[in-house]
Amino acid sequence: MTINGRAHIVGAYEHPTRKAPDKSVAQLHAEAAAGALADAGLSKDDVDGYFCAGDAPGLGPLAMADYLNLTLRHLDSTDIGGASYIAHVAHAAQAIATGKCSVALITLAGRPRSAGHSGTAARPVIADAPDSPWETPFGPTTVNLYAMCAQRHGHEFGTTPEQLAWIKVAASHHAQHNPHAMLRDVVSVEDVLASPMVADPLHRLDCCVVSDGGGALVVARPEIARSLKRPLVRVMGAGEAYKGQRGGEVDLTWSAARLSGPAAFAEAGVSPADIKYASIYDSFTITVLMQIEDLGFCAKGQGGRFVADGNLISGTGRLPFNTDGGGLCNNHPANRGGITKVIEAVRQLRGEAHPAVQVGNCELAVATGIGGLLGSRHGAATLVLGRE
């Protein structure tokens, strides 16, 4: 069984806030849900499937389902970090294809900015996590585990800090057109390299923003999608994968997107060369470079050359990416960037991206993400979406 053509994304909403000290996390989830349902032209009572991940307050999906007072026949709280919401779209399509629900709501929200959280802080020790007794003393943080991947990539393939910086430069070119973006100034390669070194070779401007906010998506049966007034965005293919330390056979040069990407393209019946626009989770510049290689937009080791010289900038480059400014410039709500990747892909396919960054005749897009920690244990999810 395939999900290709079995479900559509009918609603997408990105919360405009980037700092919300006076709102609860549940409230942000609910505001995002209301926004996505309004975008679809559906009501709360149409929802019969609910999807969320670890950013949702309370036990799994239960507290948010209760806060929203939903009537459900399908629940899913799969958590693979920031990639969860990309996987949720696929899971929603599977549930719809098998008749488990008809209208699926996916929400994400959080306020790490107001709470003062960042990726340079030590991660909370989870006592029963099997790796904790072996890794806690070394202070693994989000940024230093991604930095080791960048360092090793540079060692094996000659990838330079200048090449990584081009990814941020491209994101900033897009963010200048987004009035909600946290960082709207266009930056240069020199600006990135001149920003403070956080974890060698990653500079501050190689890192995503920390923002409050949220987002939501509504996925529905094709018959429902066709009854609505919005442009049709079809779920065509999906892939999901995981990679860890492999019992000590550590290899930091590839990500689980090497597995999730080809699976998504195969199900959709398309190849990377067919893709007009790519939303690529950009927790750090290296995250983008790794996924570009692993999805097959270029050969392994060629990512540095591929992203250089503006090749990711809409209108001039070969692979327009993250035209909202991405996590690097626009928004990274709940420190989880997956949902905004799907939202901007939907905007592009609908022709509703900012005119300055809208990709012409954008009929095929990919949204892909890495959740967790690229340098130790992470999940990947890839989604191929098409305009009808």
Place this chain on the structure above:
Amino acid sequence: MTGTSSTRIPLRDGDWPDAPPSPESAPFVAAAREGRFLLRRCTACGKAHWYPRALCPFCLGETAWEEASGQGTIYGYTLLAREDPPRTIAYVTLAEGPTMLTSLVDCEPGALAVGRPVQLVFVRSRDGTPVPCFRPVAMDDLREPAAGE
């Protein structure tokens, strides 16, 4: 790559965060207190692995402790030059095969390079538990391993 800190990376003995205890790590800690560095190898498939587990991550066979050489090479690392004192987090590939998450200590930042030989050194966490770190070998300023653990 572009680390420019010239501040020496210290041992930080007694200043490492404490790890949560586990029945699976207790024998490792006990041996480390005697200065012995253990890893686990499968009695069924014969492969060594890291981090140590009761069940083999390659075949789910039974595993057993063995003493390891403490020799390895740097697989990858990052220098956290903004921290005071500067710190590293690294992967070291052990002579026995597995690659482990660790820190590189007691060296100049310029001594760090992928492929560089390193030797185990136990440092102590805040509660005195041994922590397996590594220091580069064959350096001009190489000293005898710290007595400590």
